[in-house]
Amino acid sequence: MGNNNWPDHQAQRVVVNGSHLACRLEGFHVCGGGEGIKVWIRAAGHMEPIRAQLGKTLSVLLGIWCQPAFKHEDETETIHSNELYERQKNGVSNGTLYKKTFIEHFEQAPMYVAVFTFVGFAVGTIFGYLRDFMRAWGLEKRNIAAEREQQKDFVPLYQDFENFYTRNLYLRIRDNWNRPICSVPGPQFDLMERVTDDYNWTFRFTGRTIKNVINMGSYNYLGFAETDVNALKTVTIELEKYGTGVCSTRQEMGTLDKHVELEKLVATFLGVEDAMVFGMGFATNSMNIPALVGKVFLQRADEGYGIITSNMEGSIVRLPEIVSLKNKYKAYLYLDEAHSIGAVGATGRGVVEYFGMSPDDVDVLMGTFTKSFGAAGGYIAGKKGLVDFLRTHSHSAVYATSMCPPVAEQIIRAMKCLMGLDGTTQGLQRVRQLEKNTRYFRRKLHEMGFIIYGNDDSPVVPLLLYMPGKIGAFARRMLEKNIGVVVVGFPATPITESRARFCVSAAHTREMLDTVLNALDELGDFLHLKYSRYSKSSHPELYEESRLELED
Amino acid sequence: MDVKRVKDYLYWLYYQYQLVTCSYVLEPWEQSMFHTITVTVLAMVVYTAYVFVPIHVRLALEFFSQIFGPQPESAVLN
Numbered sequence: 001m002g003n004n005n006w007p008d009h010q011a012q013r014v015v016v017n018g019s020h021l022a023c024r025l026e027g028f029h030v031c032g033g034g035e036g037i038k039v040w041i042r043a044a045g046h047m048e049p050i051r052a053q054l055g056k057t058l059s060v061l062l063g064i065w066c067q068p069a070f071k072h073e074d075e076t077e078t079i080h081s082n083e084l085y086e087r088q089k090n091g092v093s094n095g096t097l098y099k100k101t102f103i104e105h106f107e108q109a110p111m112y113v114a115v116f117t118f119v120g121f122a123v124g125t126i127f128g129y130l131r132d133f134m135r136a137w138g139l140e141k142r143n144i145a146a147e148r149e150q151q152k153d154f155v156p157l158y159q160d161f162e163n164f165y166t167r168n169l170y171l172r173i174r175d176n177w178n179r180p181i182c183s184v185p186g187p188q189f190d191l192m193e194r195v196t197d198d199y200n201w202t203f204r205f206t207g208r209t210i211k212n213v214i215n216m217g218s219y220n221y222l223g224f225a226e227t228d229v230n231a232l233k234t235v236t237i238e239l240e241k242y243g244t245g246v247c248s249t250r251q252e253m254g255t256l257d258k259h260v261e262l263e264k265l266v267a268t269f270l271g272v273e274d275a276m277v278f279g280m281g282f283a284t285n286s287m288n289i290p291a292l293v294g295k296v297f298l299q300r301a302d303e304g305y306g307i308i309t310s311n312m313e314g315s316i317v318r319l320p321e322i323v324s325l326k327n328k329y330k331a332y333l334y335l336d337e338a339h340s341i342g343a344v345g346a347t348g349r350g351v352v353e354y355f356g357m358s359p360d361d362v363d364v365l366m367g368t369f370t371k372s373f374g375a376a377g378g379y380i381a382g383k384k385g386l387v388d389f390l391r392t393h394s395h396s397a398v399y400a401t402s403m404c405p406p407v408a409e410q411i412i413r414a415m416k417c418l419m420g421l422d423g424t425t426q427g428l429q430r431v432r433q434l435e436k437n438t439r440y441f442r443r444k445l446h447e448m449g450f451i452i453y454g455n456d457d458s459p460v461v462p463l464l465l466y467m468p469g470k471i472g473a474f475a476r477r478m479l480e481k482n483i484g485v486v487v488v489g490f491p492a493t494p495i496t497e498s499r500a501r502f503c504v505s506a507a508h509t510r511e512m513l514d515t516v517l518n519a520l521d522e523l524g525d526f527l528h529l530k531y532s533r534y535s536k537s538s539h540p541e542l543y544e545e546s547r548l549e550l551e552d
Numbered sequence: 553m554d555v556k557r558v559k560d561y562l563y564w565l566y567y568q569y570q571l572v573t574c575s576y577v578l579e580p581w582e583q584s585m586f587h588t589i590t591v592t593v594l595a596m597v598v599y600t601a602y603v604f605v606p607i608h609v610r611l612a613l614e615f616f617s618q619i620f621g622p623q624p625e626s627a628v629l630n
Binding site for chain 1: 564568570571572573574575576577578579582586
């Protein structure tokens with residue numbers, strides 16, 4: 001598995017053929033944050049192994065402290081089947097850990113697709129070498145950053161080969177990313193039109209705005225990214241009262257009454273003792289994990305910025321199994337709910353509620369307000385002792401400016417709406433609408449014959465494109481149809497699995513979803529993307545409401 | 553109308569070829585180079601097949617027919 005940073009005075013990690021990871025977990029077992037590491041753990045007889053693979057960018061080191069007793073596969077099986085037997089002895093049925101069915105799809109594409117994907121990358125690589133050669137020999141103008149002549153003997157500033165992929169493959173289709181928008185990223189948004197004269201090296205704005213592009217890429221799960229004056233009334237009041245800047249850190253003069261109010265509200269919302277909020281979502285992880293973890297290394301258990309709904313996979317973490325694992329091996333569990341808080345669960349309280357578990361099962365609950373709450377920042381919640389520790393030891397509390405009051409008010413109003421404290425049922429309606437939209441969208445895409453990854457309840461819907469040529473074509477053609485999508489390719493996903501990632505929102509109406517689905521149907525045929533072997537019909541009736549739908 | 557349909561279909565085939573081989577992302581001169589090379593290689597394959605496959609098939613058949621006993625040209629001296 002290629003990881004070299006083990007603590008040398010402990011027993012080594014045991015990985016049996018990459019699909020078993022059975023050892024005693026001591027110290028913090030961090031689930032989530034960042035990209036690239038998935039841990040496959042076989043924890044009890046009827047659970048499925050979770051795949052173990054090392055990812056690309058590492059922001060934390062990896063380590064698990066093992067006991068030699070758990071080296072053999074057979075022993076592991078015995079131990080775990082004993083556990084299963086114990087559970088069954090008490091009269092609980094086979095699906096004890098899950099109170100509802102858990103369906104996740106990760107269908108594999110036909111073999112020829114993988115072959116052509118590699119062919120595509122090979123062609124791109126060959127032409128990349130050709131262009132690099134031409135650039136090096138002056139046959140072509142160099143547009144990339146390079147050092148000046150006088151600095152040639154210095155330590156190199158730019159690593160040429162490392163950027164090979166960026167220069168030669170990403171750059172050719174980079175008009176599909178970093179598109180500037182000029183309105184609120186609600187269910188629809190306005191785009192500034194950009195054109196390029198030199199094949200994406202530079203862009204210029206034509207001055208025109210493309211209006212009302214359907215937004216399938218923003219993490220606006222509950223639709224709180226809105227500009228409705230009535231909705232933002234309290235936020236406007238707070239803005240006029242406090243201004244926009246706090247100009248201090250939490251430990252100096254940056255703790256305002258708004259923060260106290262927000263933290264109490266977050267703790268009530270999640271059902272825990274206390275919570276602490278931070279000004280930036282990513283910084284919540286990057287500033288607090290070092291404070292919590294210290295010398296013990298961390299093990300990340302999922303891929304993407306949220307363990308729960310993984311950013312790129314659309315899967316939901318198997319929380320009951322992880323909790324039983326952590327209880328067995330006496331580890332701590334840090335749950336990163338960046339995407340799932342607000343978006344998953346019967347009342348939007350995240351995966352803990354989705355699985356019907358108690359928040360006491362998880363030691364550290366972390367989440368962000370950037371996705372479902374339409375604000376900025378993050379929180380860490382849990383026992384009072386933990387949060388008190390963070391208030392003194394968090395790097396963010398010492399050095400980073402605290403959250404600004406209008407943003408805090410936005411979170412407060414969104415959370416109150418979700419909890420029903422504002423006197424309406426709007427919050428619950430939003431959660432229900434998101435659920436309905438998610439199920440409808442996923443079901444239709446499955447029926448059309450696309451390969452969709454992930455859990456049926458996850459609002460993040462990755463549609464697999466596979467071939468590198470189709471990434472650019474798909475995004476451009478969708479924009480021509482006035483739909484904005486996010487496509488992802490190689491470094492963020494495995495090389496053969498490029499995809500388009502849709503984020504369903506509660507603010508999407510049925511008409512918008514139908515427009516998108518029609519466009520996808522057409523485009524799927526035109527680009528030949530319908531690889532699924534399990535599709536039911538080739539042309540599902542989108543407008544047929546008379547069919548009995550169980551979820552309605 | 554039929555001509556248009558055929559033309560559209562051919563364009564669609566060409567577009568698929570571009571997507572699958574990732575020549576869709578290349579600049580026009582790179583695409584010309586790529587198409588030239590591909591067509592050349594394909595032409596060479598077709599030509600080689602045309603020249604060699606009949607001979608190979610005939611030789612293979614002759615080889616396998618000997619399993620059933622060699623058939624002498626004539627058993628009788630004339």
